[in-house]
Amino acid sequence: MASKKMLCSEWEPINPMEYKGIWVYVEVEGGHIHEASLQLLGEARRIADELDTYVGAVIIGYGIKELAREPIYYGADKVFVVDDPRLEKYYPNLYGDVVCKLAKKHKPEALLVGGTMRGRELAPYIANNLKTGITADLTSIEVDKETGDIILIRPPFGAWMLAHIKTRNRRPVMGSVRPNIFPTPERNEDRDGEVIEETIDEVLDPRMEYLEYTPIEKAEEIPIEKADIIVSGGKGLGSKEGFKLLEELAELLGGVIAGSRKAVDAGWIPHDRQVGQTGKTVKPNIYFAVGISGAAQHIFGIREAKRVVAINIDPDAPIFENADYGIVGDYKEIIPALIEVIKEMKMKKSGSAKN
Amino acid sequence: MPLDIIVGIKWVPNTTAVNIDPKTGTLIREGIPSVVNPHDLTAVEMALKLKDKYGGSVTAISMAPPSALAGLEHVIGMGVDRGILASDRAFAGADTLATSYVLAKVIEKIGRFDLVIMGHETIDSSTAHIGAQVASWLNLPYVYYVVDAVLEDDGNTLEVTRILENAYEKYRIRLPAVISIAMHTFNPRRVRLSEKLRAKMEKPIEIWSIKDLEIDPNCAGLRGSPTVVSGIDFVPKVPRKNEVFQGSDPKEAARWLLSKLIEEGLLDL
Ligand SMILES: Cc1cc2nc3c(=O)[nH]c(=O)nc-3n(C[C@H](O)[C@H](O)[C@H](O)COP(=O)(O)OP(=O)(O)OC[C@H]3O[C@@H](n4cnc5c(N)ncnc54)[C@H](O)[C@@H]3O)c2cc1C
Ligand SMILES: Nc1ncnc2c1ncn2[C@@H]1O[C@H](COP(=O)(O)O)[C@@H](O)[C@H]1O
Secondary structure, eight states: OOOOOOOOTTSOOOOGGGOOOEEEEOOEETTEEOHHHHHHHHHHHHHHHHHTOOEEEEEEESSOGGGTTHHHHTTOSEEEEEEOGGGSSOOHHHHHHHHHHHHHHHOOSEEEEEOSHHHHHHHHHHHHHTTOOEESSOOEEEEOTTTOOEEEEEOOSSTTEEEEEEEOSOSSEEEEEOTTSSOOOOOOTTOOOEEEEOOOSSOOOOOEEEEEEEEOOOOSOOOGGGOSEEEEEOGGGOSTTHHHHHHHHHHHHTOEEEEOHHHHHTTSSOGGGBBSTTSBOOOOSEEEEESOOOOHHHHGGGTTOSEEEEEESOTTOGGGGGOSEEEESOHHHHHHHHHHHHHHHHHHHHHHHHO | OOEEEEEEOOEEEOGGGOEEOTTTOOEEOTTOOEEEOHHHHHHHHHHHHHHHHHOEEEEEEEESOGGGHHHHHHHHHHTOOEEEEEOOGGGTTOOHHHHHHHHHHHHHHHOOOSEEEEOSOOTTTOOOOHHHHHHHHHTOOEEEEEEEEEEOTTSSEEEEEEEOSSEEEEEEEESSEEEEEOTTSSOOOOOOHHHHHHHHHHOOEEEEOTTTTTOOGGGSGGGGOSEEEEEEEEOOOOOOOOEEOOSSOHHHHHHHHHHHHHHTTSOOO
16 A cells, blocks of 8 residues: 655654755865865766756865865855864864854755765765765766656675765755765866855864874875776785785886785785775776686776786686686786796897997 | 673674675675674674683674674583573664664663674774664763773773874773773684584573564664665776786886886876
8 A cells, every 4th residue: 555654753854956056075184185086076067067056165173265166166066164263173073063053054956975994974964964865985976867856876795886875955065975976077267157255153172182193104106096907916826925826017117006805805905905896997008807706896996997817726717708808827927927928028129228 | 809791792793794896885694604703803802802711791782684693603612601582573773873782682671791892893894883882872981992901900990992093092990881992902712512412502692683682663674764775876997998908927027017117207206
């Protein structure tokens, strides 16, 4: 029997029709706007044009006014700014509360948040305070041609499939998006838009105190999402030692190393070097998959690699179906052979250059 | 100052055992064993470490079908004092908003607690939503990706260190609060048979239904979930060359590969 759906008693009733505009939460870190936020502005622009509505950017913090026009250059029509000394330090509940206040006032139809670590911490709190749904790690956005509904799309359990997720009767439609899922739009200073300065009367007591920020010293390495050549290792390497070989190969080719989730889970390589659905999307010219079976969630992260090279001991490993060039064999033999031949070639070249 | 801690654990299919049928692209589910989400074992370890140091208690909670009792027994085997399984047909089909609501109600019913600890994320859905949502329902301060927590002398504040992409941050957070533990921070301790036996003898695990929790059925399960899957389609496969080296000599293989890449202008050696 079709009965009228009763609303959860904890949810304030809303009228979804009143909600307009595609919003992006703009994350500021160390005086800069995070690239993930810029990427979302480009995608928000596309959706807003399709729905004939505006793109809104939310920037909050202290001393951030000079950044307020920046989102406009990347596609925003309106920028809602809260510049307030009480927001000098980031507290997830405090920042979340301020974004909720703005969203309650202006009623955006959608709100997108970059899937940085802070973004992933903040977004579900905002969604929950607004009693709306949220989709993590969406990979594309569509507008239903008939109903105008915004549909968020993400790979579920098996990444060969994509789930289309709708938000029934609640607004804004919310999602978080990992960095590099969408391209960074071109900055265009000729674009025009409106900066709206908002003030907040009462802010939440965060019940937290910010004590210390200590940057992590990292070797000057190219982040994997920017690398042209990636040598990536999986569970098949058998140990952390295996990565030394990969490192040597990567260095010879001017590339970097990365890994599968199993390699990360084993502690052989840090999480920020994980490729795949729950790691990073990479777009190198050459991606070497060494001892990686080729699970859907892994392949998802390399769909934009120009060429994929697979080195695997098992001729039936699915990675070969997803590779351009494959070598069946033990990496402990193949990688040293590659290193040797490359060294020979380099020697010949420098030799002939000298003559 | 003792700490009363609640840990959220989820019983998930062991994804390292999950295979996908490469022909149909569907998940092969038959015979896949379930495990406690590995990142939740890290959270349990953190809770037990705090209890070892300051005294108090650790209660594990889960919203799941009855099969998840095995997960609660597992963590009781590690030294958790009490387990509560929120289980009811009405909880089925929940998205993260509805799941976190039930968990928040469980925590409210437990009543006395200082700290809620969650895992980094689950390996089956990987949303990392539940911690923040529970904090929102309970109106508590929260912080994610914790690697260290020290109780201050007043017994009411916790100094936590957390890790971000490029930095450590330190916060002082007033209790009660919610934290999630960064993955791989600790190695979870082993299950001890004597503890597991205790789980069988003393029955420290309770099952709470929607009635026990006095939850409005419109707030739980499918009905309490704003998001629905409206369709599934397949990821278009990226066309690849699928050339495989024929032969067994590693150096020949290496030459073959490098010449291909050089030919295409992708390498300059
Ligand atoms: C929601 C979800 C999200 C996920 N996200 C990701 C993600 O972002 N990234 C990711 O990578 N995975 C992800 N996974 C996990 C994924 O399903 C696989 O479990 C994982 O990718 C497998 O890693 P692997 O290929 O290194 O290991 P395995 O599947 O164990 O493969 C090891 C391979 O090494 C080969 N091998 C063994 N010995 C040798 C040798 N001596 N020389 C050469 N080859 C050898 C074997 O033949 C085998 O093919 C996710 C899973 C889920 C459920
Ligand atoms: N059904 C559940 N029951 C208890 N705790 C859960 C449940 N689902 C998630 N959690 C907790 O919330 C964390 C984040 O989960 P997720 O949002 O699914 O990635 C997990 O690591 C658990 O600690």
